[in-house]
Amino acid sequence: MPELAIVLPTYNERENIGPVLSALQQALEGLDYEVVIVDDDSSDGTAAAARHFARHDSRIRVIQRINRRGLASACVEGMMASSAAYLAVMDSDLQHDERILPAMLAKLKDEKLDVVIGSRNAGGGSMGTLPGQRVALSRFGKKVGRLVTRADVSDLMSGFFVVDRRFLEEVVRSLSLTGFKILLDMLATSRRPVKVGEVGYTFRPRERGESKLDFLTGLEYLELILDKITGNWIPTSYLVFGLIGAGGVLVHLLILRLLLVIAGMPFLQGQAIASVIAMTVNFVLNNRLTFRTFRLRGADMWFGLALFYLACSIGLRINLKTAEFLRDQQISWYMAGGAGIILGSVWNYWVSSILVWRVTRRRLAARGRQTPLDVQ
Ligand SMILES: Nc1nc2c(ncn2[C@@H]2O[C@H](COP(=O)(O)OP(=O)(O)OP(=O)(O)O)[C@@H](O)[C@H]2O)c(=O)[nH]1
Ligand SMILES: [Mg+2]
Known part of the structure; x- marks a missing residue:
């Protein structure tokens, strides 16, 4: 040997x-x-x-x-x-x-x-x-x-x-x-x-x-560091998903401000438009980064986007109901608000990883198309 x-x-x-x-x-x-x-x-x-x-x-x-x-x-x-x-x-x-x-x-x-x-x-x-x-x-x-x-x-x-x-x-x-x-x-x-x-x-x-180093290699490096810091306890894809979600909130607020102040739109209408844009941006980023190994394309992407909208709407309800319930129990506003966000985002992540990206992948596989598999 x-x-x-x-x-x-x-x-x-x-x-x-x-x-x-x-x-x-x-x-x-x-x-x-x-x-x-x-x-x-x-x-x-x-x-x-x-x-x-x-x-x-x-x-x-x-x-x-x-x-x-x-x-x-x-x-x-x-x-x-x-x-x-x-x-x-x-x-x-x-x-x-x-x-x-x-x-x-x-x-x-x-x-x-x-x-x-x-x-x-x-x-x-x-x-x-x-x-x-x-x-x-x-x-x-x-x-x-x-x-x-x-x-x-x-x-x-x-x-x-x-x-x-x-x-x-x-x-x-x-x-x-x-x-x-x-x-x-x-x-x-x-x-x-x-x-x-x-x-x-x-x-x-x-x-x-050619070199294989690119933006994704950098992201994977940060994922590795996060995985080591959290001791494998929290899935790193959830952390990336959460970071993108936090970015989505900023996008939402920015667009809302533009619509209300510059376009003079009524609040509810502006809020609805900003939500759809922020969810779409989140979907695109998650498709390219968080769930890149299951990246959806063409018709499957539109189907995934529709599912994502649905999942996020339910996630928002879970968020609001949790926060409202905790607030009724006299829990401080930031604990109640934070718990609402965490539960809502865990729901969003769970549905996204199981339904939006993976099930669609199975549908693809069933049709006999080549699909990328997870590396691990
Ligand atoms: N099996 C396998 N090998 C890979 C993969 N990605 C990169 N490699 C190999 O890993 C080695 C390092 O990749 P490089 O792209 O050269 O990375 P680097 O040396 O850090 O970057 P450069 O200085 O730009 O060449 C090379 O031999 C690649 O062929 C991969 O996904 N699978
Ligand atoms: Mg090299």
Whole structure:
């Protein structure tokens, strides 16, 4: 059995797969290793290209996940698919310097560590030619990441590391698996201080293929942090839903003011129009963000929107009735008002996640169309 497994997550990296495999072969000369490529059914044929190499080299294996997306879950499934004692995760776009892998492995074994991180900020390491904004973003992410882990690490945002399988098994069941930051997820999940080492390297520019970093990656990062802070107790999608709802209240008030003051509309009419606009904005944002894995399109979107209006109207009644009842019990106005909002929003979230986005998904599936599945 190989001592080390290198997990390479891929999504549309066809042009990189050959170069990264030969770079690994060179760097790992003399080591007993295997490579597990985890591809999320890339449209550019990455998995087929990877299998081409696997046919000629029994140390290479390919896992092709269908209807799945997500870097963190891909990495974990790749690691769990191997029996090696030490597991490395490395990007497949050649930005991570594979030549430091032997030093990372040696350090992990010699110093009996849990994790060794390939670090852009430790001795000899650098961000390379990464643009200024990306460096700033990485620093900001690190500050936020500090909220959830005390591990003394210079490159918390790194996606390049070697881990002892025993440590992985300790934390694997409690991982959030949201987004890109599997290392941070592992460090923040551990209940004991993690023994961490670092080896410096220079981050290379991406030469082929496209970056998958986008606005959603940032949102997923915040979801990961929220999930760790709340200890998995409150669903993060509820928190995102709540934030969007709070934004909806602002939109509502703004439009109401415009309609009343500028257009001189009667109050009830203005209130009704502002409510419909705010609900629609909420629906669109929830469709794109909170429930993005179940995103509705075309006719299903209109059907979902109608259901959403209905759910929110009932949610509003629940909110008002609760607040009125508590107020009658002589409970202070802010407790009564707050409880009304919480109950109303829990209702809205519950109906939205079960009926508006999921049932419609089942209807789609029944029609045999391809639908995205949740990553976890
Ligand atoms: N299996 C799988 N791999 C992914 C997914 N998203 C990204 N990857 C892979 O994860 C690695 C990191 O993604 P990148 O887009 O390079 O992210 P990055 O290195 O932080 O950003 P750049 O500096 O812009 O390249 C690459 O090897 C991607 O192919 C995914 O959803 N599933
Ligand atoms: Mg990259």
